Each structure stands twice: as structure tokens, then as C-alpha cells.
Amino acid sequence: MYTKKVIEHFQKPHNLGKMKNPDSVGEVGNPVCGDLMRIYLKVKKNKKRKEVIDDIKFETLGCVAAIATSSMITQLAKGKTFEEAQKIKFSDVEKSLGSLPPVKKHCADLAVRALLAAISNYKN
DSSP: OOOHHHHHHHHSOTTBSOOSSOSEEEEEEOTTTOOEEEEEEEEEEOTTSOEEEEEEEEEEESOHHHHHHHHHHHHHHTTOBHHHHTTOOHHHHHHHTSOOOGGGHHHHHHHHHHHHHHHHHHHO
16 A cells, blocks of 8 residues: 555654744644644755755654655755745655555645745745
């Protein structure tokens, strides 16, 4: 049902945990399945004065796919400018994990929405 990469990110999630003094937090949930994702960001400016995701962490209450996609979105976004991070699509998350069962594809979308919420909250 799940790829080796999904299981790996579920069993040993990357960037897991609450961040002390984050610059921004994005939180999204899915009332149908009950998944809840929270993304924390630390932001800095690069040499070109663009905002970059310097550090990123997550807390997720959910299934195997929810935890794996949260882990993967942090890997894909870390070190990216906001402009680059905002271009990450749910299909990029899914592809990076190998694939997801059709009934779990919404988890990749939820992870992207949590990242976008954190970026949006920072900008506002």
C-alpha cells in the first residue's frame, strides 16, 4: 500500500517537533479524516535580501501518509525562498515519496496548504 519512502518518513520523520520562538506558524486540518498539521518557520534574508526558510519543523496528528507528507514538505521547503517554496505542489510531495494511495493524496495537499499558511501568516 505504501512505498518504502513513505514508510521511512513515517517511522523516522524529518524536522519533527515544536519550534521555540518561530517566526510563523501555519495550521490546517481536514475535518473529514481528522488530520491536523502545523508547520513552524524560521526565516532569514539571503544575500539578495529575499526571505528564505532557514528552519522548518512540523507537528502532525494523523495517519501514516499525513506524517510522511509533513516530513517531506519540510525537506522540500527548507532553504528555499518564499517564491520557490510557494511553487511546491502536492504532486511534488507525492512524487518525492514515490506515490500515495489515491485515498491518501489529500495528505500531500494538506501539507502544501500548511506550508502556504505559514508563509502567508509570516507575510501578514
